[in-house]
Amino acid sequence: MKATATAHPIQGLVKYHGIRDQELRTPYHDSISLCTAPSNSTTTVAFESDRAEDEYVIDGERVAGRGAERIRTVVDHVRERVGIDNRVRVESENNFPTNVGFGSSSSGFAALATALVEAAGLSLSRPEISTIARRGSTSAARAVTGGFSDLRAGNNDTDCRSRRLEVDFEDDVRIVGAVIPAYKETEAAHAEAEDSHMFEGRLAHVHGQLADMRDALGRGDFERTFEIAEHDTLSLAATTMTGPSGWVYWQPETLTVFETVRDLRSEGVPVYFSGDTGASIYVNTTAEYVDQVESAIADLGIETRVWQVGGPAQVRDADAALF
Template sequence: MKATAKAHPIQGLVKYHGMRDEELRLPYHDSISLCTAPSHTKTTVEFDPDLDSDTFVVGGDELADHEADRVAAVLARVRELADADHAQYPVHLESENSFPSNVGLGSSSSGFAAAAMALTEAADLDLTRPEISTIARLGSSSAARAVTGGFSDLHAGLNDEDCRSERLDSPLEDDVRIVAGLVPAYKETEHAHREAADSHMFEARLAHIHGQLAEMRDALREGDFDRVFETAEHDSLSLAATTMTGPAGWVYWKPATLEIFDAVRELRDDGVPVYFSTDTGASVYVNTTAEYAKQVEEVVTEHATETMVWEVGGPAEILDESEALF
């Protein structure tokens, strides 16, 4: 009745933007990402008949309102699928991140992936990771890809049979390094998704996104570093254009964000294989190879508040009971 799971956050490579169904969190189109490790979320859950109600604690704070509702949606789906009587007991969930949250580094993806993984285990559900990805998706669409790990592709669809994540094999996995440049600035991805379709740039994004997805899948299969991350860089600019031209005119980037962009382009002009990428936030992913990671980090450190060097992470996993948070 108790389980602990770990999941790595994602960096969007070809990102989804906007949802055709907010309740089921069904995106308008496919999306591809990579998981970043060793950054992770660890979550412990326990179904306990002695509790009065469900409680969700993240980073030491009990969730309420919309944040609690998102976790409750994941839990409700687990209870719906479970045959075990104990899965109907109240649940206590605690979660903690090894990296900063709400700064554009994918904390919601690893958070809901770890929650879905732990809850299905504690409820005695025997599911594949693609099946678990459909549960995690109810909290965050990006969490579906954090469940399957590595380079993953979330397929768009109108149901759980179609809208699920699968892992994509690529010879790049071992050599990619991600220098995360932290630029502190609180952001709210939910707002950006909610008004994405109201941007006059949204239809233009939909018109070219399928070509980018095809390019990304082919480049990953071929192990072509430059094609993969040049495509990711271009997709980041496209996403920002759509976000900035929505009704609220969201501009997430800060001066330090643009400084990192310029530094990356200067490095590239000098022959370094390096590309920038952002999700909805001011922090920057700087993608390079193992050979150049130290050089790139030294440059990014000049502009970011903090840097972290990450590798491609694996799928969400169940941890030993000795690693439980409570």
């Protein structure tokens, strides 16, 4: 009972903020994202009858504390579904910077859920697997279905699951990742979301943003899609900054990237910034302009990664196993 899976992290376009149900990790509102490739998390899972306790290892480090609790929540859900009590060994590796705002928890839990389902012998669709991954990280639901994905809010697994969207310009999208290595913890910001006086304001307008985003994606409107994502980035930051802890994730380099993107756009380059919780920034453009955009960000002295839209979580062959 062993399996390996790989998943790509997500870039939030209309991002969720705040968790309605802490156990199921159901959000207050819908969210839409795209996956970034070739960045990925690869996870191997084995149910072992002779093991005394679970073991979780990420990038060579044994996981304890809250991180282990989140992994155990997903593992226990699968054990309960199949009626087994075997302990598990889990090892995961990331090929991109983690805990800097590039969605490593989304790809990590998407790969974990996909590998667990395979190892346990369950036959589930990706939307069904997305409900399992969601228990570890809400955004992981969208990493399971991949591409441009839409997670609907709901009170149960029938309603709160991810689905992939068909988008005409998907193959033309390029993402320049501006790596700004300032450590962050997203879960803390979600925990106090309701305490921000801006939270009700975000809830009042986010449904309109979601409708506009679905319309733009359905019409194949690249510019409008990423214009909305840019504005949503600012809305999210306003909410996190006005919570009790006053989370300010941006660094001076973050603001410099914003200004560089706006300067490029004033010169006719189709380019837009977007950020999740963290200092690092996604710079969204097209295949035609990606070299120019990447050079402009690199000239700031900022490390860059170039990505395109990635597909769904995938079960890997046995020779890809990490142990």
